[in-house]
Amino acid sequence: MVEKVEFKTYREMPIRPMTVTDMLWNRTGSWRNVRPYYDFKTSPCKAGCPTGENIQRYIYLVTENDYEQAWKTIIDSNPMPAVTGRVCFHPCMSNCTRGEFDEPVNINAIERSLGDKGIENPGWMKRSKPSKKEKVAVVGSGPAGLSCAFYLARQGYPVTLFEMEKALGGILRWGIPEYRLPNDILDKVVGAIVDSGPITVKTGVKVGSDIGLAEIDKEYDAVFLGLGLTRSREIGVDNEDCDGVHPGLEFLKKVNSGEKVDPGKKVAVIGGGNTAMDVARSALRCGSDVTVFYRRTIAEMPAIREEIEEAEKEGVKFYFLSTPKEIVAKKGKLSSVIFQKMELGEPDDSGRRRPVPVEGDTFEMGFDSLFPAIGEQADIDGFSGHLETEWNLISSKGEYGETSNDKIFAGGDIVTGAASVVEAIAAGRKSAERIGRFLSKEEEPVDTPDTVVGIDDMNTAYFSKVDQNRVPRIPASEIRGTFREIKTGYTAQLLHSEADRCFSCGVCNYCDNCWMFCPDTAIKRNKDDYEIDLDYCKGCLVCVEECPRSALSTREEGR
């Protein structure tokens, strides 16, 4: 009842003083000077993911057993979770609030589990029809090109995907070894992307030589270049072309194509990045005795820690502060390498201390193979004249891969220099969206800044410490002679246990606290959400304070 009962004379009163109705006539909302309201925010994991995956949402959906929607949530920003779930450097996890509490949520492992479920359920992938007449050419089928083609096809644009190699995938196929990313997984992921819409594949066609960029420019309404870095850098010493010395990436390519390779008994790998780690660990699996030579110390190695630690565990040896000075060849074949000892001098532009030779300190070691793995360069000779370039990379002006040519967009390593799979995916998607707007003459959306929550905004009293669930893996002792995938992935039980660790930062996950603690019973619990009844809310803000995840905000009344 919302009417107040008032007795005009004592005759109207009951004989015994008894309650006849409730207090709803008393609209206590007028007491309020601050108003609470539901205000979901951006979780730090999402803010940390280069392609902006809605991580909180898909982890929540996992806890609800809705794998299909969880997978689809990822696909909205990343078409290959089975790939990133295996090889991503997961900056999301470095941003995860839980990292400041105990250990980050293993987002990467959850992503992989969902990616694998997507492979098991090919029906989840929506097939898009060609609904637009403008044609787009995508050059390069690494993560950048695949992502761009996927999101263009989703918008209904017919896409032609040019790839100079025999098969699609770029570094995913030729660089990253099978023990981290099995070929059959990659095949299925690439297959699903190509089949998802109007994508025509042209392999074995090198744009810039087999077909000119000008020709493509003429035939298509827009072009995306995801060329990556395909040329190995040389170390620049004599005899680098002798038998037994091969670029690391070339070795990986052979191994990844299933070719039987025998690098010999003793193998040296030069470099300290992820390519060097992949080359070393692959050579180990071919049965060699492997040593990595790096000109600085372990602290300066650009490879990610996990890779270095695993390489060590598997038996790769490391020589720091050493760099090849001379390759000694006998009858055109590698016999030994003379190394120069280095020491760390002043910091260089990257902030890392520059290695300088220690005068007269050298040593010599014999090897059957030497794999330089000191980085890759772009091969854009065929594009000069058409586009502005800088440092042998394609220059991009905006955040959507715009180049000096209105119709041509570029993204991935060819723009950023050596970066990562997820950054390439993000670049491909953003360009696809931008190309869509370019072709349909749509206006650029206005950027609304995200409010990202941090641990200080949250009420951690509701969380207790729980260790991260480790991903099961095959023992390091069993890796020789096989390229079997190391990480076997979460079981269903581990997946749920890890998903349960997510705090759902900034987004309501129906914990009931606000509803439960409201002293004024002013919060209604609906079927799918909660609702504050401002007729009665007194503005105590208990609901805001007790929300563990900062999904409510406040506003002063009268403003």
Place this chain on the structure above:
Amino acid sequence: MKQASIPLEEYMGSGHLACQGCGATQAMRFALKALGPQTALVIPACCWAVIDGSFPHSCVQQPIYHTAFETAAVVASGLKAGLEMRGDSETTVMAWAGDGGTFDIGLQALSGAAERNEDIIYVCYDNEAYMNTGIQRSSSTPYGAWTTTTPVTNYKRRPKKNMIDIMAAHEIPYIATASTAYPHDIIRKMAKAKEIRGTKYIQIFAPCPTGWKLAPELSVKMARLGVTSKVYPMLEITENGQKLEVWKDFEPSSVREYMKPQGRFRHLTDEELDGIEREVEANWQRLLAKEKMLGSIPGLA
């Protein structure tokens, strides 16, 4: 949406007259969810005599018998006896009183009812002072606190009365403390009390933002920190006072963190806070020793 974590039924509605963030109000809401509709309440003079609303309105759906300050336990006993006489042994009778009406003026009536082991639930919502009349000290007011009758120049220098030990001495079947920070626990304890015949005494720690000079939004937080700082231990006493169980499974926090946001403790110096901290720890250790001691004595059964 997931299944609700506490019963959905609401017996306490909006529009009531409690201050913003009132813990006593949350306590009532949870208790009624546990006890359900077949419950009769007896409320003596206290904030709750006002909160529910003005005649002929009430925010509570169950009937409430408003009674004199010192009489909650005896009126509840009488109500229960009357119901029994009419053949109703199903209805739960709950006396619901403040700490003034329990620790002080209502103690005699409560002691009498407990000694006779009347079949009632007696809840003391403990906000640690006479709030309804404008924040006067009660025997439940903790050491160090400001009230209008213990001004900062002469703050309360006597410890809080140990009401739990007094009730345990009556050898009644069930005694518990609870806190508004733990609704599931309140609901569990109320539901348990409902099933036990005889006198059940439940003392619910219920912050009062107005009387504690506390920002209302911190009400639940204080109810939580009171527990995790060991200032207000959560316990259950069963087997007629012979078995004590103390809740220890929490992340401990400091006494200072609990006291700092409360204006009623603002005048305390560092040394005085140190003293209070030592006292809290000593009480906690005594409580654990008692738990152990009681556990080591073989029961009669």
